Amino acid sequence: MTREVIEPEPARAQRESVRDRATLLGAIAAGGSVGAVARHGLAQLWPTAPGGFPWATFATNVSGCLLIGILMVLITEVWVGHRLLRPFLGVGVLGGFTTFSTYAGETRNLLRPDTIGLAFGYLAGTLVCALLATLLGARLTRAAAAARRRGHRRAA
16 A cells, blocks of 8 residues: 655745745846846947046946836736746846946046046936936837737727
C-alpha cells in the first residue's frame, strides 16, 4: 500500500513564493544588464571632455525617463502584459539604462570655481528635463492610445 504524501499548504506556498521571487529577480537582472550595457555604449560613443557638459548622461537620463513615461502608460493602461514585463523593462532595462549615481558624480566633478554654473545648470536641467520627458511620454502615449481606440470604434 502506498501512501500519498500531502504537502502542507504553507510549505508549497513558500516554495512557490521563493521561485516567483527568483524569477522576478532574474528578469530584473537580465533587463538591468541590457540597460547598463546600452548606457555604457552611449557613454563610450559620446565621451565627456574634462569640465564639459556630460551630454551622454544627460541624454541617457532624459531619454530613459521619456521611455519610462511611455512604458508605464502602456503596461498599466493599454496592454495586458506578462507579469514580468514591467520588472524586466521598467526596473531592469530602464533602471539599468538611467543613472543617478553617474549624474551625481558628474555634478560633483563640475563643482569647481570655473564650472560651478555648469554644475548647477546640469543639476537643475537634468531634473527638469527628465521630469518633463516622463510627463511627455505618458501624455503622448495616452493620446495615441485614445486616438487608436477612436479609430477602432469608427472602423467597427
